[in-house]
Amino acid sequence: METYDIHNIPNDIFIKLLNELDVGIHVIDRSGKTIIYNKKMREIEAMAGEEVMAKDLLDVFSFEKSGSSTLVDALREGKTTKHLKQTYFNNKGREITTINDSFPIHKDGEVIGAMEITKDVTRFEQVIKENVLQKQHTTFTFEKIIGESEPITRVIEEAKRATRTSSSVLIVGETGTGKELFAQSIHNGSSRAEGPFVSQNCAAIPDTLMESVLFGTKKGAFTGAVDRPGLFEQADGGTLLLDEINSLDSSLQAKLLRVLQERQVRRVGDTKDKKVDVRIMATTNEDPLDAIAETRLRKDLYYRLSVVTLFIPPLRxxxxxxxxxxxxxxxxxxxxxxxxxxxxxxxxxxxxxxxxxxxxxxxxxxxxxxxxxxxxxxxxxxxxxxxxxxxxxxxxxxxxxxxxxxxxxxxxxxxxxxxxxxxxxxxxxxxxxxxxxxxxxxxxxxxxxxxxx
Missing domain, CATH: 1.10.8.60 (Helicase, Ruva Protein; domain 3)
Structure with missing residues (x-):
């Protein structure tokens, strides 16, 4: 059987190998022009080879304002990214969503190009979102946020970036600005969209009951208590929105902080902790720094919640x-x-x-x-x-x-x-x-x- 040195593979075998892969391969040179574009990548992006080869990537595809091309970033910044979701459009306006591994190509200590390995999740995302939105009441998406002014479009773009991770989000805005609309849009645009979205207004529940609502109860904890999951357990695998977090009692804020740090919850009356996988979002209708100064919001909880902070502009x-x-x-x-x-x-x-x-x-x-x-x-x-x-x-x-x-x-x-x-x-x-x-x-x-x- 004939063998080949890996550095001396004939071109036809190399092309055959690339085109048999079930992942997209896209390589650009130092000028940003495409030099390798395999069959799977053409299928994912619904493009013919001649439409892409030897052309500048940014002349062929357009990217959302919230982020540039992961492949171009790898070239320009020498930055490697793994499992990053990206949504962009081909030259026919078709929306494409992929999960990418992108990395620069070095030679003699210099970046001479960049390569991207891509998995197509466009249809998967569409099906999941359609099913989730049909089954749940969380029907708000970014497309339903009305406005074209600079203040609102800017915060929409910031919110879209928050869909890429599961970091905590603090949404600040006056009453009636649409804070929950943004929270639901982030949830529905994230990888947690198929999980539950649970929302609770902290000002609507008395402090004496709020602990049981948040963390659940164990049978016998108090007269009439039954085994009941709290909001954290109900939101497991999804998102929990705590509306008007600044109205929550300080002692409960401390317990909430513990859950956020340890990712474990203990029902009232229980002795065992249970692991939970929940993304936390919170809203406040006042400046969080004012709430801290007036002791309505714990500083340590604020820092934990405000990994991403969105300020929703008032209508005026x-x-x-x-x-x-x-x-x-x-x-x-x-x-x-x-x-x-x-x-x-x-x-x-x-x-x-x-x-x-x-x-x-x-x-x-x-x-x-x-x-x-x-x-x-x-x-x-x-x-x-x-x-x-x-x-x-x-x-x-x-x-x-x-x-x-x-x-x-x-x-x-x-x-x-x-x-x-x-x-x-x-x-x-x-x-x-x-x-x-x-x-x-x-x-x-x-x-x-x-x-x-």
Missing amino acids: HRIDDLPLLLQHFFDKYNTLFHMNVKGITPEASAILRQHEWAGNVRELEHTIEGTMNLMVDEEIVTPEHLPMRFRKKYSFPESQASDNTLEETVNNFEKRYIEQKLKENDGNISRTAKNLGISRQSLQYRLKKHQLS
Whole structure:
């Protein structure tokens, strides 16, 4: 039988070997151009060899904002990564999800290329997510987060990165900003998506019962106690979201910290620990540093939870998303109420833009629900349809015909209205802001925006 030196394998045997492998092989040279692209890789990426070979990788494929190509990173940074999930798109717009081992190729101490070994999980991920979302109530995904403004898109990209690991996540945001929506989206985008998602509002349960709810009970621990798993055991293999963690009693926070550190839970009344595999997410509706200073949040627990920290912007800081949010709620309540509301007048929109939205998106939804309850057959929301508190608080001009765009009309109205209020308050910024029902910082932003002195 003929044998070959491993360093002298004929090219046809080498190509045959590459094409028989059940994993994708992709190799680029020092310039980032493809020099090896096997059959399995072509199948995974639904690309012909001539579409990829001798071409710059970044000219052929596009990658999500949350991360660049693992193969290019291996080349540029000399970085080796193992079992890293990556989602990207081919030049036809097809989404591809893979698990990659990527590493640089060295010669004489210099990086001369990079190689990637790839397993395709695209269809597997689709099937798993479809099945999980059908079986569970955790139906929120990143695609359902509404908004295109810079503040919200930035935090979405940060949240997407958190799907790659099982590290703890602390989500900070005011009431009504959608913290649980982000938590569910992270869970459903992670490798734990097929596991349970368990959520508990810590402020909703009395301190005397919360320990039993979290850790479970053993029969006989107290009168009427039965063997019952706690939230940690229920969430085993998945994710546990603790909403308003800052409302949890300090002694319970200490016990929670122990579970996070040891990954073991002991039921109330039991003497044995049980191992649990749970990803912890927590939310707080106040600045965690303020909560620590006011002893509502233990510093050691904060450090344990805040491996990844997401700050969800309030609606007033992403007010440019208002048209998208309004349309979403119009569509939702059109279906529920059998109505046909199609839009909103510039005057009504301007009023909504002035509002501070202390309750954020949740308050906006309730406002639109209330507004549509006051409508009969109308298809356009006017100021008269808005709830009474808006009509009393904000004045609005009569509608006038104009060739201006909606955005121009709204901005012109806002500018005139602020000028009017400044004049009424003799130019005093603090009094004007209070009169408008917005913060001084928010008013200063609008003064700068409209170039008002």
